[in-house]
Amino acid sequence: MTIVLSHRAKALKPSPTMTISALATKMKAEGIDVINFGVGEPDFNTPEYIRLAAKTAIDENFTRYTSALGIPELRKAIANKLLADNQLSYKPNEIIVSPGAKAAIINVLMAVCDPRDEVLIPTPYWVSYTSQVEMLDAIPVLMPTDVSTDFKIIADQLEQAIRELPNPKVLILNSPSNPTGAVYSRTELEQIAAVCLKHRIVIISDEIYEKLIYDGDVHHSIAAISDEVKALTVVINGISKAYAMTGWRLGYAAGPAEIIASAARIQEHTTSCVNSIAQKAALCALTIQSDEMEMMRKEFGKRRNYLVGELNKIEQIHCTLPGGAFYAFPNVSYYLENNRKNIHNSIELCQFLLQEFKIALVPGSGFGADNYVRFSYATSMKNIVEGVHRFSDGLKAIL
Ligand SMILES: Cc1ncc(COP(=O)(O)O)c(C=O)c1O
Structure with a gap:
């Protein structure tokens, strides 16, 4: 017997952030060295x-x-x-x-x-x-x-x-x-x-x-x-x-x-x-007052400066310095328009970068902005340093 789901359930799209994170976690569990920029949560422990x-x-x-x-x-x-x-x-x-x-x-x-x-x-x-x-x-x-x-x-x-x-x-x-x-x-x-x-x-x-x-x-x-x-x-x-x-x-x-x-x-x-x-x-x-939150904020601030600085060094990548939160949102339109890999949109670009260069980013289309990808810098500085290299190498590889 076929069950007919509600129009509401059928219309719902999966959360792109949760989807990419789940995929990156699965690849990690399989022993693949993935750097996950997909997660929207602090990498610190609850105090x-x-x-x-x-x-x-x-x-x-x-x-x-x-x-x-x-x-x-x-x-x-x-x-x-x-x-x-x-x-x-x-x-x-x-x-x-x-x-x-x-x-x-x-x-x-x-x-x-x-x-x-x-x-x-x-x-x-x-x-x-x-x-x-x-x-x-x-x-x-x-x-x-x-x-x-x-x-x-x-x-x-x-x-x-x-x-x-x-x-x-x-x-x-x-x-x-x-x-x-x-x-x-x-x-x-x-x-x-x-x-x-x-x-x-x-x-x-x-x-x-x-x-x-x-x-x-x-x-x-x-x-x-x-x-x-x-x-x-x-x-x-x-x-x-x-x-x-x-x-x-x-x-x-x-x-x-x-x-x-x-x-x-x-x-x-x-x-x-x-x-x-x-x-x-x-x-x-x-x-309860504690300075742990300020420590986290300062660390996010350092990572933001480094990540956005490095992203803007990549040819044809433009990223504004975000004033808050823990995300960088670079414009990747040049690479969507000029590549020889048949990559037409941010989802295909993120799939390519995850499969070939082992970095998980969230496609901008999930946020209503297909010319962008989202990095969460709620991950270690070591991951950011390595991950931005992989991003740069991945983009060069598709031109
Ligand atoms: C803009 C925004 N609002 C709300 C939430 C949800 O937060 P909570 O974990 O409290 O449900 C998020 C989580 O990613 C968010 O980014």
Whole structure:
């Protein structure tokens, strides 16, 4: 008997980042010396004092369901963090803890989007935004950007895009950005916020890379522009990237009480709550001061400078210096247009580089930008030094 899958399931594309990482891990397990630039997670371990907090939670039998919103002391710690770091004041019922920022985003999208509502997404975008929107039968509307604006949308472009749409509902903003590393300035955010206010567009502000910013640049949350903007914005953040805790699965959303209450209702019927032990670990991460995070950030900064410097030494490769996150996003269009290997797009280029030169990169097409490939520099300096050589050799080999 044939089982007919839902149109939703059939339409879903696999996450290109997860696919490439799984392939690289499999090749590694087979004994092949692959350098994996595909992973979007810190290569550092979760700090020991955080792991200890989780062990204590288990020993104290903190192992039961919690409220769907998350334990009150964690929500209080998140509120304190948002106030101290972002000058944002939230009440406990305006914060929900979810199984990762990824889950926080889809819960919020589910709370605000009806089928056929349009969700504006600056492009290049993080791979899951479009898939999540499509899963809800809402419509992703891509807003292309390029190096001329450092991969950032500008207010006029947003205004124009909104005017052309029948049901514009949400803007997803991601600063610092995955994959480009772009960081929006306060002035840029003010201009974008003014357009959203004018058209009553809900802003989902994904700030998961907030703590990974370089060269003394500063992170600004769009919600902090004014109380009116805050009332239209849901801030998304989490512990995965800043505290090297990707596998713990904990993120959060902070925003208007009615959106958070709806997200909690959705969570009650889907995942119930976040793993109780991870909640205690996150509480520790957010309340205990440690210099380990700064050590990680500095190390990422050194790797960024080296990698981008070396990439730009390769003939016909152009890579902007990313202001934040841990990705480099070089333009490879010259090699897509001028090669004798029948390589037509970023997927074919990445397949060639993985098979022949044993480096795993994520094709730009997964981020809506086929002329690019993404390097994650959340890997050792030794791997970066060797990997960039292999990249350069691989490109020379196809000309
Ligand atoms: C831009 C962006 N948002 C959200 C996430 C998801 O983070 P989490 O591990 O908290 O689900 C990622 C992870 O790669 C990301 O790059």
